[in-house]
Amino acid sequence: MSNLLKILLIEDDAIEVMKLNRAITSLELKHQIIEANNGEEALEILKKKEILPDIILLDLNMPKINGIEFLGILKEDDTLKYIPTIILTTSNNQKDLLSCYKIGVAGYVLKPLKYEEYVSKIESLLSYWSINELIKV
Template sequence: MRKEKLKVLLVEDDRIEVLKLQRSIAKDLDNYELTLATNGKEAFERIEEDMPNLILLDLNMPDTNGIEFMQIMKGRDELLHIPVIILTTSNNERDIHECYKLGIAGYVIKPLKYEDYEAKIKAIFRYWSLNEFLNY
């Protein structure tokens, strides 16, 4: 069992998507610490302030998109251990292939129906809360 809260960095520029995720985990906030960034540059600033256990990353963002963010991140040895889950509306096969090539831990397409979205988010958070790798 985890001793500390799961520290999650959400990199998302759409305020509605941020609110949806916050609502999805609201009942379990005792187990999670959520940090927000609206673009890649801000995400790297947040990572330097407090290293997350997990990054949830949107692909379509201003400044630095998700793939560019991953390319930069995977070039930094001190960040290679952080699992990244792509959380996006894109089901483009090229995006999916490129993200896995860059070493993501998962690719989740945001469903339109809120109940389906909430179920996916809770599953992600539950899984990574139980993952022993994050305890080290």
């Protein structure tokens, strides 16, 4: 039995947001998606601590606060640091990958160009996290 997830998607590209929502709909998944357009907006959502997500899907290349800066801020918070954060990015830069794992990311997923491959990756990613035992922060 898999659990429904509350997912905070931090993504500044509207097309990528639509693509994730479309993939979740086509997979007939009922996960709740909370959208933030950048790291600052995400921090405002998380600061309220009323509705905390089960997982965070984070893009690296964003204005204001980039993904790596956001991760650093998240990991300094005694409550928020336990939320699994998965990088969902086009960056296959090894420096980015290493930086993210040093900070404590839960996963690093490259967005494929083909939509079918993207849907497959999203299905696998969400399937894994929906059966994983998560800390309720």
